[in-house]
Amino acid sequence: MAKPSKSDKSARQALIDSAMKKQRSAEKRRSNIIVTVCVIIALGLIGAASYQPIKNALDLRKYSSLEVAEVGAAASVCQDVVTEDATDVNNHVPQGTEVTYETSPPAFGPHWNVAGVAPAPFTEKFYDADDRPELEALVHNLEHGYTILWYDESVAEDAGQISEIKAIAKKFDLEDTNFRLKFIAAPWLSSDEDGDPFPEGQHVAMTHWKGDETSSTGVWQYCSETSGEALETFMADYPYTDSPESGAL
Missing domain, CATH: 1.20.5 (Single alpha-helices involved in coiled-coils or other helix-helix interfaces)
Known part of the structure; x- marks a missing residue:
């Protein structure tokens, strides 16, 4: 080859x-x-x-x-205010005790009393499901004159409404201890967590504990959606000064 x-x-x-x-x-x-x-x-x-x-x-x-009243829907999305005779002023139960509240959400009732925990800090104005204090802590905030705006899970999934609620909360988030800023926005969790859902068609609720140590009243207002206008009126009609322990943060 x-x-x-x-x-x-x-x-x-x-x-x-x-x-x-x-x-x-x-x-x-x-x-x-x-x-x-x-x-x-x-x-x-x-x-x-x-x-x-x-x-x-x-x-x-x-x-x-915008002012608070200009954020969200008109006050017409809210039902009339309802009230109920309240009990349990200064009824402090041990931290960790689970209280069953008869209303969704509560406006009064037994509650925890733990410094830095119950009531929840004055500086926090908005909570979501991941960081919300226990109900027993927030009820102590109510006793101190706070208005709590509760929002249900359908609102929590609505980015637009959450933006509105955060914007409202931010208007109370000032760097001072003016007691008129006693406001908290917090989620109302599923029935397994907190209790029964809000009335049908209502997804936001505002609560306040009115009165003094001898006589007090629970106050509620339910809304189908977020209304800064309704909130402003609610807080004007039921200011922190008319609560059982208005002088405490």
Whole structure:
């Protein structure tokens, strides 16, 4: 058999070199595609993570120039105020004791008394399901004259209404201890957690504990949606000064 000529060897090497070059080019293209896809995914994740905080900040900014009464729906979305004779002023039960409240949500009743826990801190104006204090702590806030705006799970899932509630809460979030800022917005959790749902068609409730150590009244107002106008009237009609322990934070 004749030996391959130099020209045959050169041709064969050229084919090998060409094939290897094409392979390297293909591998480089695949690597570039993988890197590009990874970058796109990473940017997407970063964008998704930053979108909601940015949106929340923009939503709050659009309410910054409005008064409380201008945020949310008109007061007509709310039912008439209802009241009930109250009990349990200064009825402090041990921390950890679970109290069954007869109304959803409570406006009065037995409650915990633990410094820094019950009542919940004056500086916190908005809670969600992840950080809300126990009911037994918040009822102590009511005894001190707070108005609590409770929102149910359907409102918690409504980004627009949550933005409104946060905007309202922020208007009470001033760096001083003016007692007129006794306001908290808090979620009313599922029946397994807190109690019965609000009346049919009502998704927001405002409660207040009116009176003194000898005679007191629970106050409720239910609304189908968030109404800053109704809240402003409610807090004017039932100020912190008319509560059993209005002089305490």
